[in-house]
Amino acid sequence: xxxxxxxxxxxxxxxxxxxxxxxxxxxxxxxxxxxxxxxxxxxxxxxxxxxxxxxxxxxxxxxxxxxxxxxxxxxxxxxxxxxxxxxxxxxxxxxxxxxxxxxxxxxxxxxxxxx
Amino acid sequence: xxxxxxxxxxxxxxxxxxxxxxxxxxxxxxxxxxxxxxxxxxxxxxxxxxxxxxxxxxxxxxxxxxxxxxxxxxxxxxxxxxxxxxxxxxxxxxxxxxxxxxxxxxxxxx
Numbered sequence: 460x461x462x463x464x465x466x467x468x469x470x471x472x473x474x475x476x477x478x479x480x481x482x483x484x485x486x487x488x489x490x491x492x493x494x495x496x497x498x499x500x501x502x503x504x505x506x507x508x509x510x511x512x513x514x515x516x517x518x519x520x521x522x523x524x525x526x527x528x529x530x531x532x533x534x535x536x537x538x539x540x541x542x543x544x545x546x547x548x549x550x551x552x553x554x555x556x557x558x559x560x561x562x563x564x565x566x567x568x569x570x571x572x573x574x
Numbered sequence: 575x576x577x578x579x580x581x582x583x584x585x586x587x588x589x590x591x592x593x594x595x596x597x598x599x600x601x602x603x604x605x606x607x608x609x610x611x612x613x614x615x616x617x618x619x620x621x622x623x624x625x626x627x628x629x630x631x632x633x634x635x636x637x638x639x640x641x642x643x644x645x646x647x648x649x650x651x652x653x654x655x656x657x658x659x660x661x662x663x664x665x666x667x668x669x670x671x672x673x674x675x676x677x678x679x680x681x682x683x684x
Contacts, residue, residue, distance in 0.1 A: 509670070
């Protein structure tokens with residue numbers, strides 16, 4: 460497809476379990492962002508990958524959160540030992556350059572529910 | 575670090591009334607972008623402004639970029655129920671990362 464895709468679309472897990480969320484950016488896009496959005500709230504920046512540079516991890520809320528981007532394309536966000544406060548929609552976005560000037564294209568998100 | 579502030583946080587208008595959301599940055603911006611997120615959806619790019627004092631229109635939506643390139647506004651004329659959603663502004667930080675405002679939630683009463 461032409462857009463950003465994310466999987467799964469919904470994930471229900473038990474407290475303490477690990478989860479992996481996947482993002483497939485638009486082909487050729489060098490920048491990739493992860494955000495978290497709680498119900499009725501704004502976009503909370505988590506991590507930013509730009510090309511081959513070291514990722515900007517300044518938004519990760521704790522060491523339970525980590526992300527990888529393999530081969531400059533697909534990215535995986537991992538949350539270890541999930542807590543109920545991790546419940547939110549996790550959004551991925553990509554843009555065509557590594558600069559902040561470019562339009563971001565968002566995926567549909569993964570809704571995570573931690574019971 | 576750079577901050578992008580948006581006001582109001584929430585606005586509820588009667589259908590047909592006008593609506594404006596304002597965005598202010600703590601630093602000068604090379605450009606500003608606006609996004610719209612419909613309820614249950616994901617943010618979708620609306621427009622980018624680059625020039626000082628720039629004004630762009632999309633049908634009933636008017637976007638402005640301040641002369642000092644530190645503030646911007648989005649004005650909707652004669653709101654319709656299809657305008658409901660959250661409007662975000664965003665600007666690039668010194669670290670070349672796009673920073674989003676907190677968003678303005680618009681509700682339209684018909």
